[in-house]
Amino acid sequence: MLHLFYEAWPFTLDLIPKMVLIAFMVVASTSLAERAGPVIGGLIATxxxxxxxxxxxxxxxxSPAFISDAAITSFSGLVAAGVMLVAYIFLAQRAGTVVSILAALVIWALATVLLLGLEVHPAVSVAAGIIVFAGGTVLVRRFGNVPLSSGHSKWEDFALRGLAVAAMVAGVEIAAAFAGPETTGIFASVPVTFIAMMAIIQSRHGGPASAAVMSHALPGMVGVVAAFLLLHLTAVPLGNTVSLLLALAVSVGWSVFLLALHLLGNRHRHVAG
Known part of the structure; x- marks a missing residue:
């Protein structure tokens, strides 16, 4: 037993700072999203x-091959997260926080299994993604105009978010150490940021307000999904560093583009008014 402890100790020392750092980043971003309103909050979430x-x-x-295989699995998991968001937006209009989130998570798990089973060719996954995000955006558009009430998060809220994210990081690291790229990709695509935001925003501001944030997150997810597809296609020929930078540029660039469209639309409405 002592031998196993000494073998695991370096891994644990390396894992804890990663858990703390990433959890802090997610908690800070969700707190900002809570204060910024549905549109900005939805874009931050993605x-x-x-x-x-x-x-x-x-x-x-x-290796790049490992990253490529994990990325295509994460791609399918994120398309499934799009299905989850659509389901949650409708559920949150009437159901409570726990019921809405648990039901949405079950739908995410089922959709992930289904999409992974359809991974006979990347084109099939891309077609599924287009259907989910294009169709879903049209379906939930009418739920996006509910404002968030004013107020500040309690320290318990921050702790809940941080623990959830830290647990996800630990799961991904352990999966990568003891399992293959497919399992790692599934863990990495768990929509923990959305779950944390759903739990906090719905409990504090109500289901329709939380659904409004998620309705604006849905089109923003297109950039993240495209980034993982790009990572899958470029990791082997370009290497990990270049492919990761390209994927990050696509994801952030898409969010900036949507934010610019939103600000431009607000400006035109202000001038017209």
Whole structure:
């Protein structure tokens, strides 16, 4: 037993700082989203705040082939997260926080299994992604205009978010150490940022307000999904560093583009008014 402890100790010392750092980043971003309103909050939620550091850490210790295989699995998991968001938006209009989130998570798990089973060719996954995000955005558009009430998060809220993210980071690192790229990709695509935001925002501001944030997150997810597809296609020919930088640029660039469209639209409405 003591021998196993000494073998695991270096891994634990390396894992704890990663858990703390990434959890802090996610907690800070969700707190900002809570104060910024549904549109900005939704775009913040789709930034690769948890997945980018996780994949960076994986790339330090794994081959481009491993990263490529994990990325396509994460791609399917994120398309499934799009299905989850659509389901949650409808559920949150009437159901409570626990019921809405648990039901949405079950739907995410089922959709992930289904999409992984369809991974006979990347084109199939891309087609599924287009259907989910294009169709879903149209379906939930009418739920996006509910404002968030004023107020500040309690320290318990911050602790809940931080613990959830830290647990995800630990799961990904352990999966990468003891399992293959497919399992790692599934863990890395767990929508922990969305779950944390759903739990806090719905409990504090109500289901319709939380659903409004998620309705704006859905089109923002297109950039993240495209980034993982790009990572899958470029990791082997370009290497981990270049492919990760390209994927990050696509994800962040798409969010900036959507934010610019939103600000431009507000400006035109203000001038017209």
């Amino acid at each position: 930034l690769p705040i948890s997945s980018a550091p996780v994949y960076y850490l994986l790339a330090l210790d794994h």
